[in-house]
Amino acid sequence: MRMLNNPWIKRAAIAAVVSTVTLSFGCGKKSGGEKGVTETIKSGEKKTIQNIGSDTMVNLAQAWAEEYAKIDPSVSVEVSGGGSGIGIAALINGTADVANASRRLEPEEIKRAKAQTGDKPREYMVAYDAISIFVHKDNPLNEISVDELAEIYKETGKITKWSQLGVTQLPGAKGDDIIRVNRQNNSGTYHYFREAVLGHNSDFKSGSLDMNGSKDVIDLVAKTPNAIAYAGLGYATEAVKVLKVSKKKGEPAIMPSIATTLDKSYPIARPMFMYTPGEPPEHVKKYLDWIHADAGQRVVEISGYIPLPSR
Amino acid sequence: MTRIGRRRAEVWFRRLSWSRIGEAVIENLIRLCGISAVLFVFGIFLFVFREGAGFLFDGLDIEKFLFTTEWYPTSRSNVRYGVGALIVGTFSVTVLAMAIAVPFGLGAAIFVSEFCGKKLREALKIVIELLAAIPSVVWGFIGLSVMNPLIQKVFNVPIGLNVFNGAILLALMSVPIMVSIGEDALKAVPDAYREAALALGATRWQIVYRVLLPAGKNGLLAAVLLGVGRAVGETMAVLMATGHAVNIPRTIFDPVRTLTATIAAELGEAPVGSDHYQVLFIIGILLFSITFAVNLTADLVVKGIRKKQ
Numbered sequence: 001m002r003m004l005n006n007p008w009i010k011r012a013a014i015a016a017v018v019s020t021v022t023l024s025f026g027c028g029k030k031s032g033g034e035k036g037v038t039e040t041i042k043s044g045e046k047k048t049i050q051n052i053g054s055d056t057m058v059n060l061a062q063a064w065a066e067e068y069a070k071i072d073p074s075v076s077v078e079v080s081g082g083g084s085g086i087g088i089a090a091l092i093n094g095t096a097d098v099a100n101a102s103r104r105l106e107p108e109e110i111k112r113a114k115a116q117t118g119d120k121p122r123e124y125m126v127a128y129d130a131i132s133i134f135v136h137k138d139n140p141l142n143e144i145s146v147d148e149l150a151e152i153y154k155e156t157g158k159i160t161k162w163s164q165l166g167v168t169q170l171p172g173a174k175g176d177d178i179i180r181v182n183r184q185n186n187s188g189t190y191h192y193f194r195e196a197v198l199g200h201n202s203d204f205k206s207g208s209l210d211m212n213g214s215k216d217v218i219d220l221v222a223k224t225p226n227a228i229a230y231a232g233l234g235y236a237t238e239a240v241k242v243l244k245v246s247k248k249k250g251e252p253a254i255m256p257s258i259a260t261t262l263d264k265s266y267p268i269a270r271p272m273f274m275y276t277p278g279e280p281p282e283h284v285k286k287y288l289d290w291i292h293a294d295a296g297q298r299v300v301e302i303s304g305y306i307p308l309p310s311r
Numbered sequence: 312m313t314r315i316g317r318r319r320a321e322v323w324f325r326r327l328s329w330s331r332i333g334e335a336v337i338e339n340l341i342r343l344c345g346i347s348a349v350l351f352v353f354g355i356f357l358f359v360f361r362e363g364a365g366f367l368f369d370g371l372d373i374e375k376f377l378f379t380t381e382w383y384p385t386s387r388s389n390v391r392y393g394v395g396a397l398i399v400g401t402f403s404v405t406v407l408a409m410a411i412a413v414p415f416g417l418g419a420a421i422f423v424s425e426f427c428g429k430k431l432r433e434a435l436k437i438v439i440e441l442l443a444a445i446p447s448v449v450w451g452f453i454g455l456s457v458m459n460p461l462i463q464k465v466f467n468v469p470i471g472l473n474v475f476n477g478a479i480l481l482a483l484m485s486v487p488i489m490v491s492i493g494e495d496a497l498k499a500v501p502d503a504y505r506e507a508a509l510a511l512g513a514t515r516w517q518i519v520y521r522v523l524l525p526a527g528k529n530g531l532l533a534a535v536l537l538g539v540g541r542a543v544g545e546t547m548a549v550l551m552a553t554g555h556a557v558n559i560p561r562t563i564f565d566p567v568r569t570l571t572a573t574i575a576a577e578l579g580e581a582p583v584g585s586d587h588y589q590v591l592f593i594i595g596i597l598l599f600s601i602t603f604a605v606n607l608t609a610d611l612v613v614k615g616i617r618k619k620q
Contacts, residue, residue, distance in 0.1 A: 082579060083579075083580050085580030086580050088582075089579075089580060089582055089583070092582060093583070109582075112582060173469065174463060174467050174468050174469045177469050179469055184576050184580070185383075185384060185577065186385055200387075201387055201388035201389075203386050206380065206381065206556075206557045206558060207556050207557060207558040207566075209470070209472065209556045209566055210555045210556065210557075210568070210576070211555070212555075212576055220472075223459060223460055223463075224459075224463070224470055224471075225469075226469040226470065227470075
């Protein structure tokens with residue numbers, strides 16, 4: 001008919017294809033777009049430090065940057081999050097001065113970085129984080145063991161219902177299913193949880209809701225009575241409940257806190273790192289030193305994370 | 312020839328050459344515009360293909376890639392690239408979205424073009440265009456914060472981020488396209504058809520059902536298929552509203568993950584050039600093939616219909 005001879009319809013069809021493709025790939029430029037931000041810094045001008053990475057650490061990194069701006073106004077620290085994977089990718093591509101990671105670099109990644117930048121990345125442990133287990137605030141459950149967590153999250157795990165954990169009266173719940181909230185598969189928190197809770201070389205059960213940030217995780221749990229989730233202690237809010245965690249069923253369950261993390265009684269706590277590609281320049285080194293000093297570690301405590309023990 | 316005659320001829324000549332040059336320039340500009348769309352499509356396809364080709368031809372088990380549901384691109388012990396569940400996720404959301412959008416979209420198109428008065432029509436068209444102008448991230452936010460608790464409450468299901476949530480958003484997003492193209496299609500049916508039907512004593516509904524729908528079916532099909540294209544390619548809203556869970560849905564209230572959302576969520580963090588990165592581009596090739604197939608089918612169907620008539 002005449003209609004389909006209308007060139008506008010055909011053009012619109014082509015546009016639809018193009019927009020489909022560009023929509024899908026717009027995000028691909030995310031990592032590439034950061035290129036060129038670390039421009040050569042001339043002496044005397046305001047120096048910037050590109051600080052990219054871990055979503056768990058982004059609040060802390062932001063707090064450090066704001067505090068440091070008061071102490072040394074000649075340096076501006078530009079913080080962006082996205083995930084440990086993004087930070088490490090930026091480190092390898094040479095677009096980050098400092099990468100935040102809530103997990104250690106893997107040997108493969110060190111090799112890649114070395115091949116790209118010609119130098120080994122330097123590691124700085126900057127704080128600790130207690131991975132906390134979150135449920136809806138009306139959930140009557142108070143404690144959980146690492147073994148039970150593994151059974152819930154692991155690929156071969158057998159726990160799928162709240163009744164299997166002894167929770168039969170779940171206020172506001174729809175059915176008995178446990179809604180597993182997880183993180184995207186390049187998150188440092190995801191990697192750490194997989195290693196520490198599911199066990200070496202294990203994988204997560206498919207079908208969990210994979211959120212792109214810790215804040216999304218908490219927001220979802222707050223609205224979902226059937227949900228369980230994990231995230232850094234710094235993200236806890238009034239709207240969700242933090243569970244005590246025991247190593248094994250029957251052993252005493254521990255509430256995550258600064259004290260229980262530092263005396264290592266809380267079973268799922270981990271160090272957090274900053275990496276520089278090779279030996280850091282003077283202004284970056286000064287920043288990292290300040291983070292390790294009392295002033296920087298006080299910011300850690302205020303932001304809800306756990307400061308390093310030896311001060 | 313007199314002097315005046317020669318002068319006239321000169322002026323005429325000069326005018327002619329100017330208009331000729333102008334015409335040639337504009338013609339070429341327009342040609343460039345026409346070709347540029349083709350160039351862009353091929354350019355994008357080549358780029359996507361180049362990024363994914365290495366792993367596509369060397370290392371990827373295509374059968375496992377397409378037909379298994381285990382998506383573990385960052386596993387330490389057993390890396391598995393199965394997008395079966397993602398394909399099912401994309402199709403389940405798209406099909407349900409179309410099941411909601413087609414009756415609404417075409418119904419609205421019929422109402423706007425045939426049944427409503429001039430003033431109401433203008434008002435409706437403006438509102439429908441407004442609906443099309445809402446960015447997809449806003450739709451996603453509505454899905455996340457408004458629809459999620461609402462679906463939990465109304466349908467008594469444990470999670471409101473699911474196929475149904477994503478499908479409603481996609482339906483709302485594709486309805487405006489369907490309405491405006493569908494309305495054009497109905498408008499293109501000559502008035503003589505309507506007059507003839509009226510003269511035979513047909514009611515208004517009979518005119519729509521027996522005359523306009525058969526006469527405008529190509530355009531209406533194009534409207535529906537453009538809606539499908541929009542739904543398959545949409546990323547942000549489905550990323551936020553479907554729960555982003557690698558899962559074969561058993562009911563429409565199960566969370567799923569789509570192909571586009573996977574690319575959006577993971578490409579930024581996959582090391583450039585790694586297997587994971589290349590697999591994400593292969594998913595891109597797959598998406599491109601799906602939209603290409605949809606458009607090609609549309610073209611073939613339309614051509615087939617045209618031949619028969």
